[in-house]
Amino acid sequence: MSRCRSVMIGVLLLAVLVGCSRPTTYNQRIYVFGTLVDVTVWGIPEDQARARVDELAQAFQGMHTAWHAWRPGALGDLNEAIAQGRDVEVAGDLVPLLRQATDLYLKSDGLFNPAIGRLIALWGFHKDDPLDGRPPPAPEVVATLVSSDPGMDDLIIEGNRVSSRNRDVQVDLGGFAKGYAVDWAITSLRRNGVEHAIVNAGGDLRAIGSKGEQPWRIGVRHPQGNGVLAAIEVQGDESIFTSGNYERYNEHQGIRYPHIIDPRTGQPVQGVTSVTVIHHNGAEADAAATALVVAGVKEWPRIARQMGIDRVMLVEENGIVHMTPAMAERVAFQGQRPPVQITPLP
Known part of the structure; x- marks a missing residue:
């Protein structure tokens, strides 16, 4: 049967x-x-x-450890370096992700934008835990971050060294x-x-x-x-x-x-x-x-x-x-x- x-x-x-x-x-x-x-x-x-x-x-x-945007790991180290305005050498397997993510960002006219990790965190969506009914962020705080226009095309990739023209970039590869x-x-x-x-x-x-x-x-x-x-x-x-x-x-x-x-x-x-x-x-x-x-x-x-x-x-x-x-x-x-x-x- x-x-x-x-x-x-x-x-x-x-x-x-x-x-x-x-x-x-x-x-x-x-x-x-x-x-x-x-x-x-x-x-x-x-x-x-x-x-x-x-x-x-x-x-x-x-991969989970290396690609987590806010915890210690390759991507977390990159985001910390970007916030401090310095470049950093990243693991070789992260570079292809960043390059492909940038390509898809450009093809989507920026609607797919992994560089908005700060906005995601502002709304509280950066945690694995269930959301807690918090009030939305203040409109002026959101507007200030949006006006800085973080994008994947802000990244500068030279070999395995990566930096950003924009310190408000925080890469979140969750999408x-x-x-x-x-x-x-x-x-x-x-x-x-x-x-x-x-x-x-x-x-x-x-x-x-x-x-x-x-x-x-x-x-x-x-x-x-x-x-x-x-x-x-x-x-x-x-x-x-x-x-x-x-x-x-x-x-x-x-x-x-x-x-x-x-x-x-x-x-x-x-x-x-x-x-x-x-x-x-x-x-x-x-x-x-x-x-x-x-x-x-x-x-x-x-x-x-x-x-x-x-x-x-x-x-x-x-x-x-x-x-x-x-x-x-x-x-x-x-x-x-x-x-x-x-x-x-x-």
Whole structure:
């Protein structure tokens, strides 16, 4: 007999691994990056799969330490040096992250901006702990920081030495590092002979291959409830990343302040509940999902085109769903179909 095996994949996605459950499926859960990372490997002996995933777990812990913006580590040391107006030699594996983050910052017209760590901290979103209902920061304090215009293009990278033209830059890779780590993990698994796997970091994932003759079937969680909004089948090599404003937020005197900050205003983004993208690269998908939330209903098609993302689903707070034609071909809504607008990219 066959049986269905389902795996809850965290914050914004539900992955249902559809097919015949066999002993060659191996799953391990790792807590890192402030979230649960699920690694599922199919088609190789369990002892080999366990060894490969154990290697990933060790590497993930090293990345988490090195890339944390406020704790001791490579990125924390860089931020301290920037605040003091000096350059610093950083670990070699941090430089590619900074370069790719800068490239995505430029492609997004600055809407994906890891340099606004000070703004993130100002709103209290720099902590792993639940938010405490604190009042929002004073408008004049936010305005002063926004006026200094910190951006990734302020960084000066010369070999492994990094400095900044702007002391208000504080690099926070939280909207990008998980995607980069997922890409690294898939590359590592492939290098070690794994052809079929899912690496899911807190609801954002990259899948390769398939589960036997069946595709990986991914459920996109409904941003206004606990159910599934839509299902997407993945077979081959694709990443699905979602950025949303409905699970991590601060609420003060009945007003909700989501954690995604618009770098142009210094204010939490309102009006968009979530953005889901499908792309071949996890880091690019991760950054794009955040940028498109910030872009909002009017600007997301232009920013998606600039970032090379052709499969996008944006959900407004009023429940209206916007999709590119390419995404509409892949999405199967579950339950009652929401109002949908199909928007070609310019």
